[in-house]
Amino acid sequence: MGNAYALWFASNGARGTEPPEPEMRRAHALLRDAAGQREAERHRTAQEIWKLAVEQQWGIGLVGLSPAFMGVRVVSDRLENVPGRTGISQHIRTPWGAHPEQWYFR
Secondary structure (H helix, E strand, C coil): CHHHHHHHHHCCCCCCCCCCCHHHHHHHHHHHHHCCCCHHHHHHHHHHHHHHHHHHCCCCCCCCCCHHHHCCCCCCCCEECCCCCCCCCCCCCCHHHHCHHHCEEC
């Protein structure tokens, strides 16, 4: 579901699979529209998208979000300035929260 719908969204419908649910298509349209909105309107749009996601329950997290997916970090002993703890949640799955631009090798 996720990858096929994401490809449909990213390609403007040229590839992937169009979501069959009208509410999901509406969420995609709102997401696309948000890019050109001023901050206050963008916040209202985001709230509407989250409301749709909560009401429709497109995905139920029964599996996933395990430490292997969300929290395991492998760091070289030579890599310095890596924080001992970083934020790990659905919204920050990348190392950006740990400021990798400040890491360096000894």
